[in-house]
Amino acid sequence: xxxxxxxxxxxxxxxxxxxxxxxxxxxxxxxxxxxxxxxxxxxxxxxxxxxxxxxxxxxxxxxxxxxxxxxxxxxxxxxxxxxxxxxxxxxxxxxxxxxxxxxxxxxxxxxxxxxxxxxxxxxxxxxxxxxxxxxxxxxxxxxxxxxxxxxxxxxxxxxxxxxxxxxxxxxxxxxxxxxxxxxxxxxxxxxxxxxxxxxxxxxxxxxxxxxxxxxxxxxxxxxxxxxxxxxxxxxxxxxxxxxxxxxxx
Amino acid sequence: xxxxxxxxxxxxxxxxxxxxxxxxxxxxxxxxxxxxxxxxxxxxxxxxxxxxxxxxxxxxxxxxxxxxxxxxxxxxxxxxxxxxxxxxxxxxxxxxxxxxxxxxxxxxxxxxxxxxxxxxxxxxxxxxxxxxxxxxxxxxxxxxxxxxxxxxxxxxxxxxxxxxxxxxxxxxxxxxxxxxxxxxxxxxxxxxxxxxxxxxxxxxxxxxxxxxxxxxxxxxxxxxxxxxxxxxxxxxxxxxxxxxxxxxxxxxxxxxxxxxxxx
Numbered sequence: 316x317x318x319x320x321x322x323x324x325x326x327x328x329x330x331x332x333x334x335x336x337x338x339x340x341x342x343x344x345x346x347x348x349x350x351x352x353x354x355x356x357x358x359x360x361x362x363x364x365x366x367x368x369x370x371x372x373x374x375x376x377x378x379x380x381x382x383x384x385x386x387x388x389x390x391x392x393x394x395x396x397x398x399x400x401x402x403x404x405x406x407x408x409x410x411x412x413x414x415x416x417x418x419x420x421x422x423x424x425x426x427x428x429x430x431x432x433x434x435x436x437x438x439x440x441x442x443x444x445x446x447x448x449x450x451x452x453x454x455x456x457x458x459x460x461x462x463x464x465x466x467x468x469x470x471x472x473x474x475x476x477x478x479x480x481x482x483x484x485x486x487x488x489x490x491x492x493x494x495x496x497x498x499x500x501x502x503x504x505x506x507x508x509x510x511x512x513x514x515x516x517x518x519x520x521x522x523x524x525x526x527x528x529x530x531x532x533x534x535x536x537x538x539x540x541x542x543x544x545x546x547x548x549x550x551x552x553x554x555x556x557x558x559x560x561x562x563x564x
Numbered sequence: 565x566x567x568x569x570x571x572x573x574x575x576x577x578x579x580x581x582x583x584x585x586x587x588x589x590x591x592x593x594x595x596x597x598x599x600x601x602x603x604x605x606x607x608x609x610x611x612x613x614x615x616x617x618x619x620x621x622x623x624x625x626x627x628x629x630x631x632x633x634x635x636x637x638x639x640x641x642x643x644x645x646x647x648x649x650x651x652x653x654x655x656x657x658x659x660x661x662x663x664x665x666x667x668x669x670x671x672x673x674x675x676x677x678x679x680x681x682x683x684x685x686x687x688x689x690x691x692x693x694x695x696x697x698x699x700x701x702x703x704x705x706x707x708x709x710x711x712x713x714x715x716x717x718x719x720x721x722x723x724x725x726x727x728x729x730x731x732x733x734x735x736x737x738x739x740x741x742x743x744x745x746x747x748x749x750x751x752x753x754x755x756x757x758x759x760x761x762x763x764x765x766x767x768x769x770x771x772x773x774x775x776x777x778x779x780x781x782x783x784x785x786x787x788x789x790x791x792x793x794x795x796x797x798x799x800x801x802x803x804x805x806x807x808x809x810x811x812x813x814x815x816x817x818x819x820x821x822x823x824x825x826x827x
Contacts, residue, residue, distance in 0.1 A: 394667070394668055
């Protein structure tokens, strides 16, 4: 394997969460704790344990596992949103995260304004959005609603707009977390076709889905994670093993 | 040199986002109101009118030799900027958690964009301020050209406070309530509606350590008294602004990777 073909290198990554602090810290608790000299034993939780793999250019990798297995955490670490507790991640190329679409929208702004705002959040330049604006509008099929505040949109329309913005550039690495089920049937088919086109164009895709059919259709490599540990890395046969595991659970 | 190159690169990459965030705040703020941006001009005037009635008629505050209205409005303009910007900056990180949790964006952009947004508003409030300066016969002088120095100091100080407050509020949500009270106390401890000379000299010394006093005093000596600020006044503004600014950067930078665990 050539060295320059590696796009993402995940090196022995572990991720620790502290369940105690998730609830936030309040001044009352602070006063309660102030007299105690010893810290309470921490309620630790390892969302990822020694995850180690690398992904090459152009690969479409599916991540499967039951709820709470650590898939989304792993994608967040890859996207740079979280820093791993242990280990390191190297990413060679620009990442376009499509984790839960529409996070960058402001519901009070119109679709037109949100295209610019969300585009900026994704790291696009003004020129790029200007030049791709029509394409985004056309793909989202929201031409008549451009000057309507997004809060009046249906959830399907919001998702369509977000998908159109997110996929307008061809990123080197695309992270997709359960989003292909957006919109109506026609738009689902269209977005899937768009994804396929991007995959064909050499984009490396990291793909999380609970739909085994989708994973089988799109991915050429599957990584199965359970309890934060990589169970198996391989081809589509991993899906069948995962299915068997889920049945016996 | 390396720092400058780094800043250039960062601006190139995130300048557009910053601009979008600021313009988003503007659009959202004025979208549904009839008077829109006129409110930014009216608000300080109305505040001034109310306070002038209360403090000069009821409490008989006065500022010998200069217009009380102008005196009051200078303090209000500066302090309103600080209280609004620092308040918005404080909640900006928590309010954007859904975004921070999904996309990598430098987190300092949120407090910074709030300080800029309120900063543009601040520049607008200079219009009513100058209207009052002229209407009260206070008059203009060339030293006014030095005023932007105090604007920059006020901005850096507020950004620094915004960094500190937003960091604390991530870990301690009670900060929103605490800071509301702190701000009220701060308003009264800053000589906005009264003259510092009515206070006894020992307390005066302590009150002069207040950075907000430094900035307001700087502006007043130019606008009201037509003096060039002393070297001490320049230093007072610059030092208090830079200390808090760099302290803010230091604290924010040190803690920002932990934010995500407190969502």
